[in-house]
Structures are given as structure tokens and as C-alpha cells.
Amino acid sequence: MKKIVVIGGGFAGFWGAAGAIRRAIELGKENEVEVTVVSRDSFLNIRPRFYESDLSKVRIPFERILKPIGVKSVEGNVEGIDLDNKTVNISSSSDTFKLTYDKLVLAAGSSLQIPNIPGLKEHAFSVDTFQEASKLHQHLDNLVSKRSSEGCYTAVVVGAGFTGLEVATEMASMLKHVAEKNGDDPSAVRILLVDHSDIAPEFSEESRAVIKEALSDMGIESFTKVSVKSISDNGVVLSNGEKLPALTTIWTAGVKASPLTSLFPVERDNFGRLPVDEFLRVIGTDDVYAAGDCVRVLTDETNVAMMSCQHAQPQGRFVGYNLVSDLFEKDTLPYKQPSYVTCLDLGDWGALLTEGWDRKVLTKGQDAKEVKINVNTKFLAPPLDDKEEILKEAEPRYIATLDDHLPYRFREDTK
Template identity: 85%
Template sequence: MKKIMIIGGGFAGFWSAAGAIRRAIELEKENEVEVTVVSRDSFLNLRPRNYESDLSQVRIPFERILKPIGGKNVEGNVEGIDFDNKTVTVSSSSDTITLSYDKLVLAAGSILQRPNIPGLEEHAFSVDTFQEASNLHQHLDNLVSKKSLAGCYTAIVVGAGFTGLEVAAEMVSMLKHVAEKNGDDPSTVRIVLVDHSDIAPDFNEEAREVIKGALSDLGIESYTKVAVQSISEDSVVLSNGEKLPALTTIWTAGVKASPLTSLFPVERDNFDRLPVDQFLRVIGTEDVYAAGDCIRVLTDETNVAMMSCQHASPQGKFVGYNVVSDLFEKDSLPYGHPYYVTCLDLGEWGALLTEGWDRKVMMKGKDAKEVKIDVNTKFIAPPLDDKEEILKESQPNYIYTFEDF
């Protein structure tokens, strides 16, 4: 039995497993391959949805997507990799085990960057993981006991990139709901975006003006070209000396690859991502592939893949195909993903749909919001309890385009 071990249970990890199983079936080798996903829990977290006001649909049990296709799941944290003996050490709350592999896939994703700012670790919330998003929701529920304090209904969102914008826009309605539930005036809600650069720095000028207009309509304030100096339980101090009373601070400023990339004896980029070749094999290793936020790879001749599920999912599908092809000495497929689209949720205002690496505005407002809802509820999640449909979507060329929306 050939063993394929996949470290990470996010988009890249799950689709690596599905792609591998699909390729094994194609080659009539499904009884000769064992596919195991090692992850911290038994869920696929739809991480791009962690900003939402309702978290009930942002996790999918592996029992409904991995089990139907014959994949296995081991819960635990990877503590070490022995590349010479092809083993991985995994620890859980009750045990530490060593697992062997024939082919290894690192799909451990990325983590939020948390710089050494006084009070950040103790007092700032995030939506980086399901648990951290749940902690934020619990905090908002607990504001009823602090309603008399200054800044009770003020939220400071640090980072005005994609995630920060979505968080800030969603917080408008979330905090208004909390205020109303607590019997207070929702007009007292204040949302402030803080960024050391500009609002939506990765968007072009046309898209940025749409975003700024939406923020204005939502009543969201912006502080740009300024950094956070310190964070306390009830305020944020900026580098310009201004102190903003706020009981809620949410940090969204930047991500880097999983710390597990440090276990690899290769040179990483400034985001700690691993180098891979066109077949998504980790350069400088043997029998190791990688996909998702933990790799640096070109999607076409000039553009580097983004650290997002839009690229992680198809990369997983390519890896799954290639790792099984490699096992049985069949031709692999070079990775490519020339199409790029973004849909930015802007809360009650609507959304912004862009196409291409220059982020050309294709749709905005309420119409784009309908697209965003479809993206979040239909496109990024795998089919449930349906082996045939899951394996159909695990084809390496199964990529959505603008026409699908």
C-alpha cells in the first residue's frame, strides 16, 4: 500500500486528497493508495468566511467530504518531519505518534502575522481561525456587561487590505445589532480602519474609489499612513499619538506561511513560503509536494499565486493528480491558473467584483453582493456527502471563471 500523507486540512489539503483519490481511480490503483490528511481538527474551515456574522456554516466536517471519497483523517499537530526516513511525528492531547509516508504534501496554509506590539497578543481579536472568530463573537455578546464604558460600541480594525475591509464592513451591522440587543442607540456604533499604508492598497484606483465610497456610505472612518503603537483592553494608541477608546480591536494586518515551512531544508521567501517547481514539487527535497499559502509559485508567466483559497484549491487538485502520477510513473501536469477574480464583501452596502490581475471593476453594489453570497455558499465549498460530485470537482482543470457567476 502506497501512503500519501497530506499535512493540513484547509482548501489545499482537502483538494490534494480528493485529487489524489480521483487520479488513483483513473489509474485503477485506488486499492493500492492510502490518502491521509493530518490536521488540527476534523473540519474544513471555510476561512474566507470567518468574518461573517453567522459562523454556523463556515466549517464542514470531514465526515461529509473526506470520508465519502475514502480519505482518512488524523487529528493532531505536526511536531517534526524526518525526510530521510519518511516519517512525520504528530501529537494530540492524548498521544504522540509517528506516521510513515511514500509521498508527502505540505498544505499547512498561512497564519496571521502578529508583530511585537504592546498589548496585541492580550487584547486584539482576529478572524484567522474558526476559534479566533468564535472568540470575537463571544466578546461581542459579552459587551452587555460593559455598555456604560467609553468605546463599548467602537471597533478598531487594523489592516485595510481584503480581510480588514470585509471585517470592518461586517462589523457595522454586527455592532449595531449588539447595541440594539443591549437596548442602546445603534447610531453610537463607530468602526475605524487603521493602516500604515492606504485603503485597499492592492486594488487599482477605480476599484479603490468604489471601496472608499462604500466605506463612507457605511460610516466607517479611516486612518491611513499611521501605525498602531499599543493596544489595551479599552483603547488603541496610534503612532501619531492619538488615543482611540475602543473595547474591540481586530487585527488583520498581514499573513505568512505556516511555521512548518521552517522544517524544510530549503530557502524560503519573505513570507516564509517554500519554492516549488511547475509540478508543485518542493525544490531541494525528494518525494515532497506542497500547495496553497505555504508555496511561492507562478500562476502564469508573470504573476505569483495569491495566498487565497482561489489559488489554494486548484493547486491542491494539481498536487493530488501529480503525486499519484509520480507514484505510478505516469506523466504529471504543470500547474497553471491564468484566470483571476475577486469579490469583496462590503457589508450592507453590497460588494465589489473585479476581474484580472489589474482588478478591473466588473460589478458593484447589491448585484455584486448576490455574487459574493454565491461565492461563499456555493463555489468555495466542496459538495457534501456526494463522492461523484466531489471527485468531479477535484479535476485539476476545474476552475471557475467570471462566466460562472
């Protein structure tokens, strides 16, 4: 029996496992392959949706997506990897043990970076994990007990990139709802967006103009080219000395690949990502593949894959296909993903849909919001409880196209 161990149960890890099973079936080797996913919990967490006001549908039990395709799951933390003896050391709440492998996949994702800013760890919230997002929601529910405090309905969001913008625009409606529920005037809500650079620095000028229009229309205030000096339970002090009274501070600035990448004897990039070849094999290692936020790889001739689910999902599919092909000495497929789109949620204002690495604006407002809703509810989650449908989507060249998620009237207008 050939053993495949996948570290990480996110998008890249799940589709890596599913892709491996699919390829094994194609080769008539299903009974010769055992796939195990190691994850810190027993859910596929839809991390890009943790900014939303409703967290009831952002986690999928592995029992509904791994069990149907015959993949085992192990809940625990990876404590070490022995590349020479091909073993993974794991600790759980009750035990420590080892898993052996013939092929290993590192798909452990990334995590929010927490710099050494006074009060950040103690007083700021985030939406990096389900637990952190839930903690933020509980905090908002408890604001009723602090109604008389200055800044009760003020939120400071640190980081004006993709995540920060989605958090800030969603927080505007969330805090208004809280104020109304508490019997207070929703006009008291203030959302303050802070960034050491500028608003949406990674977007094009055309796209940034749309984003700034949305922020202005929503009354969201921006503090740019300034950093955070300290954070307390009642506000933020900026590097220019300005004080922002707020009972809610949310940190979204910066991510880095899983620290497990440091266990491999290769040079990583400034995000901690591993170098891989075109087949997603970790350069300088034997029998190790990687996908998702843990890898630095070109999507085409010039562009590096982003640390996002848009790239993690297909990379997982390619990894699963390639490592099983490698196991049985069959041809592998080079990873390519030439198309690139973004759909940025902008709360009640709508959304912004762009295409290409230059982020050309396709549509904005409520038309784009329909696309974002479709992406979040239909594209991010795999089919449930259905082996045939899951494995159908595990084909490495399977791509849910942008056209699948555009509102009908917008599709017709662009033909």
C-alpha cells in the first residue's frame, strides 16, 4: 500500500487529497493508495468568508467531503518531519504518534503576522481563523454593556489591503445592526481604516478609484501613510501621536506561510514560501510536494501565484494528480493558471470585479455583489456527500470559470 500524507486541511490540502484519489482511480490503483489528511481540526474552513456577518456556513465537516472519497483524516498538530525516514510527528490532545509516507504534501497554508506592537496581542481581534472571527462576533454582541463608553460603535481596521477592505465594509453594517439592536442610533457608527501605505496598494489606479468611491459613500474614514504605535481596550495610538478612541480594533495586516516550511532544507522567499518546480515538487527534496500559501510558483511565464484560494484550489488538484502519477511512473502535468480575477466585497455598497493581473474593472456595485455571493456560496465549497461530483471537480484542469458566476444580465451585456 502506497501511503500519501497531506499536511493541511484547507483548500490546497483537500483538493490535493481528492486529486490523488481521482488519479489513483484513473490508473486502476485505488486499492493500492491510502491518503491521510492531517489537520488541526475536523473541518474545511472557508477562510475567505470569515469576514462575513454570518459564520454559520463557513465550515464543512471532513465527514461530508473526505469520507465519501475514502480519505482518512487525523486531527492534530505536526511537530516535526523526518525527511530521511519519511515520517511525520503528530501530537493530539491525548497522544503523540508518527505517520509514515511514500509521498508527502505540505499544504499548511498561512497565518496572520502579529508584530511586536504594545497591546496588539491582548486587545486586537482578527478574522484569520474561525475561532478568532467567532471571538470578534461575541465581542460585538457584548457591546451593549459598554454603550456609555467613548468609541463603543467605532471600529479601527488596520490594513487596507483585500482582507482589510472586506472587513471594514462589512463591519459598517455589522456595527449598525448592533447599535440598532441595543436601541442606539446607528449614525454613531464609525469605521476607521489605517494603513502604513495607502488604500488598496495592490490594485490598479482604476480599481482604487472605485474602492475609494465606495469607502466615501459608506462614510468610512481612512488614515494612510501612518502606522500603529499601540493598542488598548479603548483605542489606538498612531505613529503621528493621534489617538483613535475605539472599543473594537481588527488587525488584518500581513500574512506569512506556515512555519512548517522552515522544516525543509531549502531557501524560502520573504513570505516563507517554498520553491517548487513546475510540477509542484519541493526543489531540493525527495517525494515532497507542496501547494497553496506554502509555495512560490509561477502561474504563467511571468506572474507568481497569489496566497489565495483562487490559486490554492487548482494547485491542490495538480499536486494530487502528479504525486500519484509519480508513484506509478506515469506522466505528470505542469501547473499553469493563466487567468486571474478578483472579486472584492464592499459591504452594502456592492463589490468590485476585476480581471487580469492589471485588475481591469469589469463591473462594480450590485452587479459585482451578485458575483461575490455566487463565488462565496457556490465556488469556494466543494460538493457535499457525493463522491462522483467531488472527484469530477478534482480533475487538475477543472476550472470554474468567471462566466459561471456572473449575473445573467451582465453576461449578456458583455457578449
